[in-house]
Structures are given as C-alpha cells and as structure tokens.
Amino acid sequence: SQTIHQWPATLVQPVGSPLSLECTVEGTSNPNLYWYRQAAGRGLQLLFYSVGIGQISSEVPQNLSASRPQDRQFILSSKKLLLSDSGFYLCAWSGFPPLANYGYTFGSGTRLTVV
Amino acid sequence: AQKVTQAQTEISVVEKEDVTLDCVYETRDTTYYLFWYKQPPSGELVFLIRRNSFDEQNEISGRYSWNFQKSTSSFNFTITASQVVDSAVYFCALSSNNAGNMLTFGGGTRLMVKP
Numbered sequence: 619s620q621t622i623h624q625w626p627a628t629l630v631q632p633v634g635s636p637l638s639l640e641c642t643v644e645g646t647s648n649p650n651l652y653w654y655r656q657a658a659g660r661g662l663q664l665l666f667y668s669v670g671i672g673q674i675s676s677e678v679p680q681n682l683s684a685s686r687p688q689d690r691q692f693i694l695s696s697k698k699l700l701l702s703d704s705g706f707y708l709c710a711w712s713g714f715p716p717l718a719n720y721g722y723t724f725g726s727g728t729r730l731t732v733v
Numbered sequence: 734a735q736k737v738t739q740a741q742t743e744i745s746v747v748e749k750e751d752v753t754l755d756c757v758y759e760t761r762d763t764t765y766y767l768f769w770y771k772q773p774p775s776g777e778l779v780f781l782i783r784r785n786s787f788d789e790q791n792e793i794s795g796r797y798s799w800n801f802q803k804s805t806s807s808f809n810f811t812i813t814a815s816q817v818v819d820s821a822v823y824f825c826a827l828s829s830n831n832a833g834n835m836l837t838f839g840g841g842t843r844l845m846v847k848p
Binding site: 662712722727 | 766768770776777778824835836837838839840841
C-alpha cells in the first residue's frame, strides 16, 4: 500500500535561518507531489507541485523553493525564513492521472513556527 | 480559474443535532472532481469522499451524506446526529485535469459539537 512520510512534525526556527522539510512516498512510482501551506486559522494554499523529477511548478511567489531530487522525494526549502513563513505545511501525492485513485493523500504535516 | 467557497466559517451545534456544511464551487471544466476532507485538531487531512462531475447521485455513509447539485454548483455535506468527535475543520475541494490536477480548497468550516 502507498504511504507518505513527512518530517519533522514540529519545528521552531529563528528568523533568517534556513529551512528544509522532506516528504517521501512509498508504494507507488511517478506520483504527482504537492506542498500546501495552512496559515493559522486559514485555508490551504498550494505552494508547489511536481509531475516528475526536477519538474517544479510554483503557484505563488514567496520566500520558499521546492526540489524533487528523486521520484518519490519532495523537499521544501528556504534560505532565510521570515515570520510570515510560520504555518502548517502539508505534503500530498496523487497518482497519474491524478484522479485514478480516490484522490490525494496527505502527509501528517509539519507545524513551523518562525520566531 | 477554479474557486471553492465555504461561506460558513464556524458552526456550533449541540450533540445529536443534524448539521449541513455548505460548499459552492466554480469551474469552467465539464469534467471535475469534488472532495471533502476532515481536519481534526491534530492537523492531518482525512479524506471523506470524492464525487465525479458526471455522477450526481447523492451518497450516504453512516451518519454522513452528501448532496451534489450541478444546477447550483453545490456539494453540501450533512452530518446526522452529530457527535463530539465530529468537531473538526471540514474542507471542500475541487480538482480537474484541465486545471493541472491540483486541488483547490475552500476556506474551511470549523464545526464545534458541544455535549
């Protein structure tokens, strides 16, 4: 069965420090991968999505970047964190075509607090 | 562009009451998919249902039921005999192949069920 792993679960980082959040998927190949962010009390905003290794699409301009060095690995990074980067980050995957399975599977999330 | 609107930001009910969460969507695509997710306080997103645009049959799963009406672009979610464990944020979401297969989320509805 397919599983998605996301870590760390919580993170407290000072302003100006770098960030690296990792997400891996098991049990499937060539998944579509997504990073979403949820600010406190707000909805979910798509940040990046990837349809293959090295292929990254950005939905919003921001202080963050994403990379997909391997088929089932998706990394969210920042060189210098801002206070506004605080939030709950969720990684998700879907099959290709994306709707061949029941939908999208989400990781357990990373709660990032920038201080 | 796709859009999902959940007009109710917060709903409070007493246990055993029925409650309906509204969802209205916008899309130019003729083939699309609608989803409901539950986000408990722990933060993870729990898949509840996926509905195809060409299948307007309503669905019931235990105490949960969904009413899909293409004529009004709505996909409402009803919880019958609500329980305290139903307390969570509920998200409606939309996806289509022509929109890059990305999930567009509504702003979410926070449901509080009081004993």
